[in-house]
Amino acid sequence: MMNGEWDPFTDHEIVSNGTGLDLEGLPVPAAGTVVKAAGAEATVEFLLAQFNFDLQGTTILK
Numbered sequence: 001m002m003n004g005e006w007d008p009f010t011d012h013e014i015v016s017n018g019t020g021l022d023l024e025g026l027p028v029p030a031a032g033t034v035v036k037a038a039g040a041e042a043t044v045e046f047l048l049a050q051f052n053f054d055l056q057g058t059t060i061l062k
Contacts, residue, residue: 009047013038019060020053028053 018031029035035053036042054060 007041009036009042010040011038014042015056016053017056017058017060018053023052026050026052032056 013034014036016029016031016033016035018028020028022028036046
């Protein structure tokens, strides 16, 4: 990663698990929704302002 040879946000698809924080004008994607395809580069805007959901496969503690 430090050499710019591998980026986990590019190599893997990003899939919503259906939970997160609804923002004004940006609802949480439904469970199973592929928000970013594998091989596509996520923008800084997406990572910092539109990543309002939990990833599929994560355990959410309450």
